[in-house]
Amino acid sequence: MIKTLLFDFGDVFINLDKAATFRELKKLGLEDFSSGMMEQNQLYEMGKISSEEFVNFYISKIPESNSKKLIIAWNSILLDFPQHRLEFLQQLKEENKYQLILLSNTNDLHISWIKENVSFFTEFKSCFDAFYLSHEINFRKPNADIYEFVLEKHQLQPNEVLFIDDTQENTEAAKSLGIHTWNIDPNTEDVVDLFSTKSELF
Structure with missing residues (x-):
């Protein structure tokens, strides 16, 4: 589960x-x-x-x-943040069925731009129980130590975690530790369809 x-x-x-x-x-x-x-x-x-x-x-x-x-x-890599994804996350937080953690390879210039240009960044961040950015924790994906850091910090069993990432190298690294994964394709898939796309896990 x-x-x-x-x-x-x-x-x-x-x-x-x-x-x-x-x-x-x-x-x-x-x-x-x-x-x-x-x-x-x-x-x-x-x-x-x-x-x-x-x-x-x-x-x-x-x-x-x-x-x-x-x-x-x-x-210039950074584009828009669709509102419906925030609403999906807020619903997850409200339902309170899952621990929600963000784990991102992000640098200081990128997150500074996001804070300035995404009007609801504070609301977004507040949805998470933990919010880990690589430049703040000094680990980066796909290195195993970043996943081990999260697992140990929150006393998680890998088979009770689902990791969603668009980079296959990252999901493969997590999978090797026993974590369930969804290597999402941003061109054809949307995180809001999580429960229908990965229905076998829920």
């Missing part, structure tokens, strides 16, 4: 354009993401470097850019 619903954020609640960041950085003069850039991105996502350090790193690689342009390009 599922007792805990563990949700990703991007492309589960807020819509993303995952190709946008590279597309916009390319306009500023970036030719490709080097292995060093990918490493910096991951360090930033884990809160190991500050936003200032992160932006300055990219300025050093794209001399014609500046911090304002870089931040706009970096945040």
Whole structure:
């Protein structure tokens, strides 16, 4: 029996354009993401470097850019947050049948943009019993330690948890620990259809 619903954020609640960041950085003069850039991105996502350090790193690689342009390009991945998904979550909270936890690979610049541009962010966050962002807890998906952190912190049995994430690498990692998963396809599926899509678990 599922007792805990563990949700990703991007492309589960807020819509993303995952190709946008590279597309916009390319306009500023970036030719490709080097292995060093990918490493910096991951360090930033884990809160190991500050936003200032992160932006300055990219300025050093794209001399014609500046911090304002870089931040706009970096945040271009973020789109809209449909109201009906908030209402679905609020209904779940009201019914109080499941523990609700958010587990997201999110960095400081992205969450700052969301707080400024999603008018109901406070209401959204208040629906969760726990709200974990990778840059705040210094873990990131798909590394096993981020799932182990949540399981241990809340004394959860993996077979009583359903994890919803749009990235297969992340759901496969959770599945290997015995967690039930839904690798949601944001192009064809919507989190509000959770109970019909995964009806065999409820």
